[in-house]
Amino acid sequence: MNTPMNTHTRTNTRLRDSEFTFMFQLISYSFIIILSIMCLLPFLLILSGSFSSNESIVRDGYHLFPTDFSLEGYKMVFKFPTQVLKAYGVTVFTTVVGTTLGLFLITMAGFVLQRKDFKYRNTFSFFIYFTTLFGGGLVPWYIMLANYFNLTDTYTVLIFPGLMTPFLIILMKNFIRSAVPDELIESAKIDGANDFRIYFSIVLKLAMPGIATVGLFLALGYWNDWFTSSLFINNPDMYQLQFYLYNTMNTITFIDQMAIGTGITLSQDVPTESTKMAMAIVVTGPILFLYPFVQRYFVKGLTIGAVKG
């Protein structure tokens, strides 16, 4: 903000320029600040809710700062850390393994599909593209995984369905096409490199921003996944973190809405408002810290992919 002041005395045009710059910065800064506040406020509410006593939440609603400070929410979450930790473990495992495997498969697929000397590349691309337009639907998908592959209650089912996303394959294909010129592959061939060598030494290195982008997409997908757990996992020890949380919340809704006419009694202890908030904080935590580290690749990869793809 000091720059406009320093250049003030030079020339008239300079002055006008710097005034415009100042105005622009003023507007953009205030805009960004307002936007950030709008994004941060809900999160702050959750944070303060997690530190409030349950009774004060029910009585007076949420406040930006806890009116009645209490740690009971976190105490409840960590009273039985085994469940939370197990869910954490499952999610971390699926995220790491799924992202690594998925990146390997997607870059392979992208590399092969963009090679001009692969005769059936259009046919294969069409098959992949086709599935984005017409899917079989939920029931066939379920029957396939549950009855034919017998994947109910396995870790495979948490990883396998998310490995190859058509959109990501297409993204990767376009990215490799733009980042790795055909001439480079040709000259590498002349120098005696085989296809695997080209893939590992050239394509993977040049496609790093793309890999980071697709990797982040994959990782977020696995981290936020709850649906596969919901359908295929019966064993509570194998619940993903998000599903563990989601299910706890749902049980409360269920008790309130369904139990009216059914008269069923649920003996589980219902978590309180503050516990729910504490859980939300515990769940978002790690990915929140991961984000700043990957973000720079993410921005770069996305723009390159977007402009040239």
Added chain:
Amino acid sequence: MRNKTIRHLSLVLALMLFAGVLAACNNGSGGSSQGSEQGGTSGNKGEKVTLQFYMLGDAPKDLPVIESEINKLAEADLNVNVKFNYTSWTDWDQKYKLLLSSGQPIDLIFTADWTFYQSYAKKGAFLALDEMLPTAAPKLKAHVPDDMWNAVKINDKIYTVPSTWIEYVTEGIAYREDLREKYNLPKPESLETLEAYLEGIKANEPNMIPIADSNANHTHGIRQLTSKLVNTAGQLPYGLDIMYDTPSTVTSYWGSAQHLEDLKTYKRWMDKGFFPKNVLNVKDTSNSLLQNGKSAVVLSGENPNKFNADVIKVQSTHPDWKLAYFPYPNAKGFAQPVHPIHNGFAIPRSSKNPEKALAFYEKLVTDKRYNWLTEYGVEGKNFEVDNGYYKMMGDAQTNGFPREGMNGWAWRNPEFMLYDKTFDDVLTMFEDLDKIKKPDIFTGFAEDWTPYQAEKAALEQVEKQYLYPLNVGLVADVEAGLNTFMEKAKQAGLEKIQAEYTKQWQEYLKSAGIQ
């Protein structure tokens, strides 16, 4: 030519590699437990099988312990093993549908009217038990009275084993008795006294918003104060009125003079501040609002059991408060115990061992060892019997298997049942309701909405958009609002739905012999 072969070969190789990776993952984590192993302990029990048992909800923490205990018993008695599976409450209805439609082998599954037992049975999702019962489970056949077997029949066949414990899930008004005494208010036992009570609360307790119900569900309660509907919970679909004394006459409540009058009442209540202004968006459960002193009255969803839970909770957190309960049946003049369909177990068509499943279920209901293990857990570890009462060891947090922790509502056996001491109040309430008991003629009816599926979905939208605001008095001109709602509902196909529903209902009455 040579190039092509190499390419084909490498493709196959790549595929195999991929399959190998998958297979490795799969083996590492268990794989399928389905199928049969050679037993060999005794000849006449056949080979050992693993039954797949499906329950709704979440499994208790100690389930593996219970499962192994049960399997010890079941292996000795029937040479079977049982695997207990739970759906969790998230999207349970969708999972239930997938379980039954995907054809994966399931041997026993929970059924109830609210899981659409009638319509699944009609569509042939379950095996008929009539012929199997006398041979595979004679004790169970004798345990369940004949009129119950008859009541669960769909198209003259038995598809589910009903629970024989009689309970009431009728609703009532739960309210703060201590405040009533303090301000000398009338007991809320009719629409007029209820309004007077609410007024008194509003005037004396400025920080309270008297009614705890959100999402406009209080209407089910109010309708039971003013009419003698057939349905226990006052929730007849599509705005229909069917009175208990004249069941074959079906009229429309929506658009009637009574409906308009009720809506005007809700408008008045809103104006007087009985509802919060954002009532349609309130996410807190009504019980938590009552338990935390934010509200004084719950009008809907308080069955005796739930009310009892509230009382226990309030006793521990606010010992100076008092809660009281007015059951709607007292206003209606009759109460209906739950229909036998309400809690049961069926054998899906995909079952590979229906006879064994039925024999195992017989043990669960009629053998005290099985029954206690699955209802209360391990004696001495999860619970103890104290003076004939059930007593939990530790508290709900430390105990891995609370009372009925497996959600075993369907195999409750009155002969073996243990109650918590606090449950005495509920049992007393049940005794009172027994005195005005009339048979449930509604739940045996199986609605088939395939002829008006599209209209039904459209109507639900219209209801949310136009009726809910009326129900909480958010529309300034009630009469015009009701007219708009009726107009939109008719556009959505209300008349077709009502006519078809009436037709099906009257056919049911005829076939069931109800006048």
